[in-house]
Amino acid sequence: MSILLKQNYHMHTTRCGHATGEDRAYVEAAIAAGYETVGFSDHTPFPAGYPRNEYVRMAHDQLEGYVSSVLSLQKEYQNDIRLLLGLEVEYYPNWFEAWQKFTSPYPFDYFLLGQHYVGADDNSYYSGRPTNDPTVLKKYVDRCIAGMKTGMFLYLAHPDLLDYQRPNSPEYASEMRRLCEAAKELHVPMEINLLGIRENRPYPKQQFWKIAGEVGGDVVFGVDAHSPDALSHPASVAFAEDMVRRYGLHHVQNLL
Numbered sequence: 001m002s003i004l005l006k007q008n009y010h011m012h013t014t015r016c017g018h019a020t021g022e023d024r025a026y027v028e029a030a031i032a033a034g035y036e037t038v039g040f041s042d043h044t045p046f047p048a049g050y051p052r053n054e055y056v057r058m059a060h061d062q063l064e065g066y067v068s069s070v071l072s073l074q075k076e077y078q079n080d081i082r083l084l085l086g087l088e089v090e091y092y093p094n095w096f097e098a099w100q101k102f103t104s105p106y107p108f109d110y111f112l113l114g115q116h117y118v119g120a121d122d123n124s125y126y127s128g129r130p131t132n133d134p135t136v137l138k139k140y141v142d143r144c145i146a147g148m149k150t151g152m153f154l155y156l157a158h159p160d161l162l163d164y165q166r167p168n169s170p171e172y173a174s175e176m177r178r179l180c181e182a183a184k185e186l187h188v189p190m191e192i193n194l195l196g197i198r199e200n201r202p203y204p205k206q207q208f209w210k211i212a213g214e215v216g217g218d219v220v221f222g223v224d225a226h227s228p229d230a231l232s233h234p235a236s237v238a239f240a241e242d243m244v245r246r247y248g249l250h251h252v253q254n255l256l
Helices: 023-032 060-076 093-103 134-149 170-186 194-198 206-215 234-247
Strands: 037-043 082-089 110-113 190-193 218-222
Touching: 023 037, 023 060, 037 060, 037 110, 060 082, 060 093, 110 134, 134 170, 170 206, 190 194, 190 234, 194 218, 194 234, 206 234, 218 234
Parallel strands: 037 082, 082 110, 190 218
Antiparallel strands: none
16 A cells, blocks of 8 residues: 555644745645645634744734735645645634634634643643653643534644653553544544654654554544645655554545
């Protein structure tokens, strides 16, 4: 089995403060790599007054320019590629209703759930920080499940982002099985994150995907591009393909 990657819904812009390259360069790189559909899903801004970390997401007053840029490129390249407008979103319960109102005037095609923080805002506990605390593990899973239950999200990005230092422990297996079962029940695909593969990050976690294979449910590949060149990286796709085979995962591609 070889997966020819034709769709990617996980792509960022410089507005988030930790990506490089012009918007147009991402589109042209995707066309050159043979994609049929790609979506920009930069880290969402929140309304004015939100305690924003400038190295995590765009400012609220950048949203208009982001939307305008993607829609303009969508029209310009309509004969070459299908370009979608999205956002990657944290589920912060205290801010979620305000975020919905803030983004509702714009024609978004989809949203991704990417729970990088497990507290009330960007200044709370970072999910990728190493931890041995089972309460952080449970809180992460609780927050991801609550986000999925809103019905707002196309898929759950890097579900294994939480860097729990005891991945072979009973509590890790129990909590991540709970997460995988909820995703399956709610019909929310989970992402094998190719950025984690490219940069040799602590995710994708093999222990997580073994559990995911046992539970079932859908799996999607997400390039998580923070630079245009990331859109063509066959080695990361091959690594993810091997995980699909090894754990009997059900890979899906065309979500929209």
